[in-house]
Amino acid sequence: MNPYEHKRQWNYLLLVFAAIIASGSLFYTNYLVKNIGKAEHTRAEVWARTMQQQLSSEDNDFLNYVFIVRDSLSVPAIITDNHGEIKFAKGLDSTKTFIDVEADHQPGKKAAKKYDPRYFKDQLASMKRQHAPIRLNIPSMFGNSYWLVYYKDSLLLTQLKIFPYVQLLLIAVFLIVAYTAFNSSRKSEQNQVWVGLAKETAHQLGTPISSLMAWIELLKDKFDAEDDPLLLEMDNDVKRLEIVADRFSKIGSKPNLEPQVVYDVVKDYVDYFKVRVTNKISFELFGDTKLKAGLNIPLFDWVLENLLKNAVNAIEGTGQIKVMIRGSAAKKLVYIDVSDTGKGISRSKFLTVFRPGYTTRKRGWGLGLSLTKRMIENYHNGQIFVKDSEVGKGTTFRIILKNIAA
CATH class of the missing domain: 3.30.565.10 (Histidine kinase-like ATPase, C-terminal domain)
Structure with missing residues (x-):
């Protein structure tokens, strides 16, 4: 088998092996993402149900327990009524979640806190893209037949989704840099071998070429054959050998x-x-x-x-x-x-x-x-x-x- 075809086969095998590793990494990470996603959906459901319980229960001791469970959940969420008005939120940026506004026609007097409209609009749109809402049936005394709980992936889950691609990118960059450095080193080593072999060849050819030139001159003098065509061709070939030796001596120099x-x-x-x-x-x-x-x-x-x-x-x-x-x-x-x-x-x-x-x-x-x-x-x-x-x-x-x- 030609060595380059053999090398190409090895390159294909390495490429397949790398693809298997990458696929395995992505598959396993996707498996973790799905399981964590299910867990976060459960957390969002628990938070939604505790909110519903808060609105309908009169048992304060039970409510305290419910609040502790609810507040321990880390999934960012927003609750809206059936008209799309935001009622509650959790796990969002605290600096933008609620802002104090002045009461109408009463300068200096603070009204009830309201949310930052632009920030919440963006967050709500993001949540709608990620997951279907959880529906809560609310007692009619609140004036709404149901509320909707929207939630999005936690920071941990988001990072976990991105991590394998970042990991693969870093590995790819490392492999490219390593391959480039190795290839450059190998080429430099090959160049040194080329130059050393060429100069040694030129050196080895020098002595027999000089001897052949001298023998041809002796033959011309001994047989008085300056114009003999055979000796002229021999002379041309020896000169060609001299040119070949000169070629090899020039390898490695400009x-x-x-x-x-x-x-x-x-x-x-x-x-x-x-x-x-x-x-x-x-x-x-x-x-x-x-x-x-x-x-x-x-x-x-x-x-x-x-x-x-x-x-x-x-x-x-x-x-x-x-x-x-x-x-x-x-x-x-x-x-x-x-x-x-x-x-x-x-x-x-x-x-x-x-x-x-x-x-x-x-x-x-x-x-x-x-x-x-x-x-x-x-x-x-x-x-x-x-x-x-x-x-x-x-x-x-x-x-x-x-x-x-x-």
């Missing part, structure tokens, strides 16, 4: 970008590369020959090498590789499209192909496209992605660079 004609740089490498692959694969280069971009030629050649090698490996038998260069004057960008007629890539793998270790070849390391992405994005301030691909028909990679001449 390369110098110089203005280059993109078409000329691409053409030079395509001409070098195409004579080293089978003649069953044809190459075609076309597009704007004037566009310029900031390039580090050794590293950009490495990008082209990885893309062209992948294209060759994707073609089974005969095929064609096209490189098209064009620009956008409005966006000041250069587009380089590398297309092949190979086996193609499924859409689900468009992002995966750039990850380290991903390969479809039995002996591949899966580092080529990962390095390519790093060199384009980190060193050339550009972009690279799979522009289009269809299984069985071919793939097009797109490179985007800034047009410094625009």
Whole structure:
């Protein structure tokens, strides 16, 4: 199994596990809320019945007991008559529950206390939204056939309803922060491994390359073969090895970008590369020959090498590789499209192909496209992605660079 598919399966399992935990937490909290809600409804009912008893009973001792029970209940409630006029209230804001008002036409004289209309209107509307009222039948001597008791959830129950969502939010924030920190640390560690491996490779290649260069010069002198085509090709390959070592030595340091004609740089490498692959694969280069971009030629050649090698490996038998260069004057960008007629890539793998270790070849390391992405994005301030691909028909990679001449 591909390591990224295995990782994806683990991500799905972790996501399902997290969903189970979240669902369990919400379910249990909802269970508690329902039970506490039932208990509060019972309290509201008890308070309503004690109020009814207060209005109809003449037993003072019993009434004292009833008042103690009633006042111990913590559920906020309002009693209205059948016309909607508020008669009693409990458990509300004491600073707004009742206010002293002056008696009509008698300045300075306090009348009976009345409730704050706006505050009670809001509280009553909230209670009506939450629960159906409890009906109390009142003796006719009070002039009303019934009263209605409205109540709402206590502060504890309200907090309990909100708590699981706050808890899940905090857990989500913690997990995001932890994942970001861990991912950043892992990437930093990977970067250090990349840099160390690259520089060590460059160091290891240095000695045999120098020896090969010396042996070629000795062969030229011994056999007087300065223009021998075989030795010239050997010399070109050794120089290519020297360029490869130079590439690795530049990993981890900021390369110098110089203005280059993109078409000329691409053409030079395509001409070098195409004579080293089978003649069953044809190459075609076309597009704007004037566009310029900031390039580090050794590293950009490495990008082209990885893309062209992948294209060759994707073609089974005969095929064609096209490189098209064009620009956008409005966006000041250069587009380089590398297309092949190979086996193609499924859409689900468009992002995966750039990850380290991903390969479809039995002996591949899966580092080529990962390095390519790093060199384009980190060193050339550009972009690279799979522009289009269809299984069985071919793939097009797109490179985007800034047009410094625009």
